[in-house]
Amino acid sequence: MxxxxxxxxxxxxxxxxxxxxxxxxxxxxxxxxxxxxxxxxxxxxxxxxxxxxxxxxxxxxxxxxxxxxxxxxxxxxxxxVQFVAPPDLPAEDAEAVRLGVDDVPDMLALVALTDPGPFRSRTIELGTYLGIRRGGELVAMAGTRFSLPGYAEISAVCTHPSARGQGLATRLIRAVAAHVTATSRTPFLHTGGTNSTAIRLYHSLGFTLSHEMKVTIVEAV
Structure with missing residues (x-):
């Protein structure tokens, strides 16, 4: 699966x-x-x-x-590369707020700035997305995308360049994981095979490599 x-x-x-x-x-x-x-x-x-x-x-x-x-x-x-979260990852975060349809323009702007992977105008419908705002500006977010039997994928993990180095991505990954495990599912995630920064972060959080795969973009002839 x-x-x-x-x-x-x-x-x-x-x-x-x-x-x-x-x-x-x-x-x-x-x-x-x-x-x-x-x-x-x-x-x-x-x-x-x-x-x-x-x-x-x-x-x-x-x-x-x-x-x-x-x-x-x-x-x-x-x-x-695909990683599965450790059992001790989840941790709720008081500063993380649930993002809704009204937040989509800010989410799309943050994604355009940081390029965490595909996020479209209706992607928010796939799961729960959490964000951190500072001075009204959305500076970090993460959420759940693919939902599988027994699993949910953490996705769209990104931080505004002005807010990096503060551990916001880690906090949001943990907060999203808390939501996933509260629904009796196991968190997992993907990142590019050459994204060494993200891979180091996931290893530091105790994620376990589950599979090495390919993303293949295709179109009809």
Missing amino acids: LTNPVYAALTGPHASFAEVRGNARRYPAAVAPFLGLPDEPTAADWADAAELLKASGPAALMRPEFDVPDGIKLDRRFDL
């Missing part, structure tokens, strides 16, 4: 979000740019995926490396 998190989410807790064609699933483009396929997709599955890509544009597959079939164009591919 964790080696194919998008498909596990879109055939599980996030099924209501799924654009569906056969066995292929994708999130609406305004929610998240991800496509899911079974662990061993057939030619028919890839044909269905191509139709979804034609309808809604390019998308990213998050899974072990695979051969891109005819009818699908490979845009780019990069390494991804």
Whole structure:
């Protein structure tokens, strides 16, 4: 399941979000740019995926490396590492506030400045997002994105450059983890395979490497 998190989410807790064609699933483009396929997709599955890509544009597959079939164009591919949180990670934070729809413009501005990964205008619908404001400005945030049976992904961890070095990312990761474990799920997360700063942080917090994967961005021919 964790080696194919998008498909596990879109055939599980996030099924209501799924654009569906056969066995292929994708999130609406305004929610998240991800496509899911079974662990061993057939030619028919890839044909269905191509139709979804034609309808809604390019998308990213998050899974072990695979051969891109005819009818699908490979845009780019990069390494991804996945970590699972330790049991002692969760810690609530009094300064962290729940973010809502009215906060989305500030969230999008922070994401544009810091580039923590995909965050779209409707991504907030996928889970709970927490933020820290200073002087009214959103300076840090994190939340939950993919929801799988028994797991929830911590995502969009980012801090404004003016507020870095204060441990805000760590505090928000712990606070989001507290929300996840309160719902009897285990937190996990992803980062780029070359993002040494993030990897050091996650190791320091006790996260355990669970899988090395690929993000493969594809479009229909």
